[in-house]
Amino acid sequence: MKFIHISDIHLGKIIYQKNLLPLQIDLLKQVIDYLVTHEIDVLVIAGDIYDRAISSNESIETLDWFLNSLINKHHKKVLMISGNHDSNERLNFVSKLLEKQGLYIVAFPEKKIKPIVIDDVNFYLVPYFKPTYIAYLYQHESFVSYQEAFEYYLSKQDIDYTKTNVLVTHQFIAGNKEVIKSDSEVILSVGGSEIIDVESVSQFDYVALGHLHACQKIKYDYVRYAGSLMKYSFDEVNQKKGMLEVEIEDKKVQCKMIPLKPQIDLIKVKGYFKDLLENEINNQDYVSVDLSDTSLIPHANERLKNVYHHILQLTYPYLNQHSSSNQTKANQGFEQKGPLEILEEFYLKMKGEAMDLQTVNLVKDLIEEETQSDT
Numbered sequence: 100m101k102f103i104h105i106s107d108i109h110l111g112k113i114i115y116q117k118n119l120l121p122l123q124i125d126l127l128k129q130v131i132d133y134l135v136t137h138e139i140d141v142l143v144i145a146g147d148i149y150d151r152a153i154s155s156n157e158s159i160e161t162l163d164w165f166l167n168s169l170i171n172k173h174h175k176k177v178l179m180i181s182g183n184h185d186s187n188e189r190l191n192f193v194s195k196l197l198e199k200q201g202l203y204i205v206a207f208p209e210k211k212i213k214p215i216v217i218d219d220v221n222f223y224l225v226p227y228f229k230p231t232y233i234a235y236l237y238q239h240e241s242f243v244s245y246q247e248a249f250e251y252y253l254s255k256q257d258i259d260y261t262k263t264n265v266l267v268t269h270q271f272i273a274g275n276k277e278v279i280k281s282d283s284e285v286i287l288s289v290g291g292s293e294i295i296d297v298e299s300v301s302q303f304d305y306v307a308l309g310h311l312h313a314c315q316k317i318k319y320d321y322v323r324y325a326g327s328l329m330k331y332s333f334d335e336v337n338q339k340k341g342m343l344e345v346e347i348e349d350k351k352v353q354c355k356m357i358p359l360k361p362q363i364d365l366i367k368v369k370g371y372f373k374d375l376l377e378n379e380i381n382n383q384d385y386v387s388v389d390l391s392d393t394s395l396i397p398h399a400n401e402r403l404k405n406v407y408h409h410i411l412q413l414t415y416p417y418l419n420q421h422s423s424s425n426q427t428k429a430n431q432g433f434e435q436k437g438p439l440e441i442l443e444e445f446y447l448k449m450k451g452e453a454m455d456l457q458t459v460n461l462v463k464d465l466i467e468e469e470t471q472s473d474t
């Protein structure tokens with residue numbers, strides 16, 4: 100069987116006061132067209148359907164149109180879960196009534212997952228959850244991490260790994276390599292404890308992930324983030340956005356990326372002010388301008404708008420770098436200063452207040468210990 104895996108639609112997202120909904124509608128039309136033309140019957144959406152928990156009327160209407168057109172008009176099946184941006188309660192509304200129509204929404208983790216079976220493939224839908232929810236669900240004492248809660252949750256399921264199984268989840272799954280992150284993602288918890296090791300899901304035949312906005316695989320070819328529907332921040336300008344077409348048969352998986360083309364792109368241009376003024380007019384894209392100039396140009400934004408009609412952001416990387424390096428370097432003459440003095444200055448700069456006597460003494464002791472062990 101074949102299915103399409105997408106995620107992180109973020110309906111109704113606004114960047115720099117631009118409502119992206121018209122672009123999102125066009126991209127969703129491309130998704131429908133692809134499923135219809137290629138006779139693919141199943142669409143999997145791995146969370147973050149909406150951009151915010153309380154979505155605009157227009158966003159709700161858009162999802163309604165999208166699902167209606169897929170399910171009622173084209174008789175496709177849609178499997179979707181909630182992400183950390185969605186409101187579970189709102190997404191869950193009448194979801195059980197819709198299953199007969201071919202729309203499967205899981206917004207709260209089920210105590211015992213009932214897999215959705217399509218052509219001998221079992222789809223396990225696991226919406227985004229916090230460890231406290233799993234503790235509540237099983238009346239279990241608290242979990243120290245997402246990893247622990249997630250493993251506990253899977254251990255409570257009866258999954259026959261000799262069958263062909265697909266996991267759909269919006270938890271932050273990562274391997275030991277760096278993942279590609281974006282500014283448009285919202286961190287799930289402070290301190291990095293939200294990360295779940297990819298080995299916890301490696302027994303599935305395909306893992307359809309949502310959350311990270313760059314399309315990428317995690318260690319294995321069959322563990323993949325589809326990435327966001329379109330670019331949602333300027334650090335994503337070089338990313339390819341699209342959907343994943345997955346073919347799965349008797350535990351054998353093939354996967355390819357199908358690009359989606361937005362009507363308006365997010366782009367970044369870089370150069371000196373006077374050179375950029377000579378560039379070809381771009382009245383189409385949303386632009387971030389990095390000016391290489393070493394001093395501020397009066398009315399740069401207004402003047403550049405003759406070339407780039409939709410400038411959303413303008414920065415001076417050189418000036419930023421220059422001022423930020425001043426903030427972190429010790430003041431002049433640091434060679435003459437001792438470690439305690441330098442640390443006191445650093446502390447004052449970062450915290451905006453001087454170290455108290457207790458801390459000074461502690462640092463003194465540490466420096467002394469370090470000096471002694473060095474000799």
Ligand SMILES: [Mn+2]
Nearest residue numbers: 107147284310
């Ligand atoms: Mn997201």
